[in-house]
Amino acid sequence: MRYLVSVIDDKSNPGSTDRQPAISAFNERLIAEGYWVFAGGLADTDAATVIDNRGEQAVFSDGPFVESKEYLAGVWVWEAPDLDVALKLATEASKICDRKIEVRPFL
Template sequence: MRYLVSVIDDKVNPGSTDRQPAISAFNERLIADGHWVFAGGLADTDAATVVDNRGEQVVFSDGPFVESKEYLAGLWVWEASDLDVALRLATEASEVCDRKIEVRPFR
């Protein structure tokens, strides 16, 4: 079972910026235990571009598709046997990243 694990940061009250060593160590463990599928940190939402080609002409717009106080700062894809396993890992991840974590199953 695969889960999308979103790391959520808050523009007003951001998490601490010194988490990279802890996150790397956590990633090593995810790999060793067979949970790691993919991981990546994201650039600021200001760097996003939205593309809409549903009409006659493609429209590019500068910025994220929705402006919000909270935003997606990074993500993982995990392999876990069930939600209990994923939630236990996410509990650790939230502490390691000093940020909120959303766990969402893939279909």
């Protein structure tokens, strides 16, 4: 079972910026224990572009999270046998990233 694990930051109350060494160590563990599929931190929401080509011509605009207080700061994809395992890892991940974590299953 694959889960998308989103790291959610809050512009008005951001998590601390010194987490990278701890996150790297956590990633090493995820790899060693077979949960790791993918991980990536994301650039600021200012750097995002939305393309809408459902109409006559493609329209470009800023990302949907530019104005919002909470935004996606990074993602993981984990392989875990069930939600209990994923939630246990996410509980640790929240502490390690100093941010909220959303766990969402892939279809």
